Amino acid sequence: MAGADDVRRIALSLPETSEKLSWGIPTFRVRGRIFASIADDDATIGFKCPMEERAELIAAEPEKFFLRPGHDDNSGWLRLRLAALDDEAELRAILEDAWRLAAPRTLAAAHPE
Incomplete structure (x- = not known):
């Protein structure tokens, strides 16, 4: 089972990502733009997702x-x-997609899937 340590390790492995505590929770940012956060006593994450895909x-x-x-x-x-x-591969795919949504276009283009 994946946990907060896995989220942190995967998120911080993505280009130009940093971790910052905001609103009392860890957030992960690419060039200052938040793409994921850990919440609910490390049981859940929030992540960028296209509005049309959520439902x-x-x-x-x-x-x-x-x-x-x-x-x-x-x-x-x-x-x-x-x-x-x-599995962890699913977590990695979710975080990579969220990173691409937040990353500046030139940075995302320099790091294709």
């Missing part, structure tokens, strides 16, 4: 993906229960 992901795997009503309604963020992950 589909939640419908397909509601035990894994969720929104925090009122907080995430109009944001480009989605929540993930770490205990529901299939």
